[in-house]
Amino acid sequence: MTWTRLDDGWTDRPVFDDVPYDCRWHYLCLVQFCSRTSRYDGKIRAADARRCSDLPDPVTAMSVLAAAGLIEVGTDGAVTLPKIEEHVPPPSLRDEGRKERQRAEKRRSRLHIRGDHTECLPERCPKAVSEESAEPSSPSRPVLSRLRPGVSTDVSTDSPMTESEWWADQWDREDTVSSDN
Ligand SMILES: [Zn+2]
Numbered sequence: 001m002t003w004t005r006l007d008d009g010w011t012d013r014p015v016f017d018d019v020p021y022d023c024r025w026h027y028l029c030l031v032q033f034c035s036r037t038s039r040y041d042g043k044i045r046a047a048d049a050r051r052c053s054d055l056p057d058p059v060t061a062m063s064v065l066a067a068a069g070l071i072e073v074g075t076d077g078a079v080t081l082p083k084i085e086e087h088v089p090p091p092s093l094r095d096e097g098r099k100e101r102q103r104a105e106k107r108r109s110r111l112h113i114r115g116d117h118t119e120c121l122p123e124r125c126p127k128a129v130s131e132e133s134a135e136p137s138s139p140s141r142p143v144l145s146r147l148r149p150g151v152s153t154d155v156s157t158d159s160p161m162t163e164s165e166w167w168a169d170q171w172d173r174e175d176t177v178s179s180d181n
Pocket residue numbers: 112116117120125126127128
């Protein structure tokens with residue numbers, strides 16, 4: 001779930017004075033499309049912009065919105081919302097590092113499974129290379145034993161995850177996230 005930001009005076013803005021109701025509705029739908037799909041630059045493809053709302057004639061609505069300065073329409077029909085910054089999360093709240101973190105996590109997981117623990121995090125892996133690694137880790141932990149294909153690794157019980165369950169869980173998450181992009 002994401003949220004569209006609208007200030008309390010938004011509906012009273014003079015910019016809407018000469019914009020018919022249905023066009024205002026289409027504008028809000030454009031704003032929400034950008035917000036919902038993380039288009040923080042306010043750019044929408046022509047086809048997406050047309051089907052944002054249920055208006056019978058979105059093209060005319062968008063020419064009204066363009067005349068009011070609420071949107072810019074390119075020669076290819078692509079739409080830009082110059083005021084999108086007001087409605088999408090501020091940069092500090094955008095999770096743009098998510099992909100990068102996932103990549104690092106996947107790499108760490110691969111190395112761990114191969115027995116290379118140089119990038120493992122001490123709180124998750126007893127063999128992680130850290131200052132506290134002076135204490136010898138428990139011998140022969142079954143790192144790979146639970147990583148069998150086709151076995152559900154969804155651990156919803158109260159028992160704490162073992163290291164291998166934790167990694168398997170991370171692995172599954174990564175696959176889920178990648179496949180919907
Ligand atoms: Zn490790």
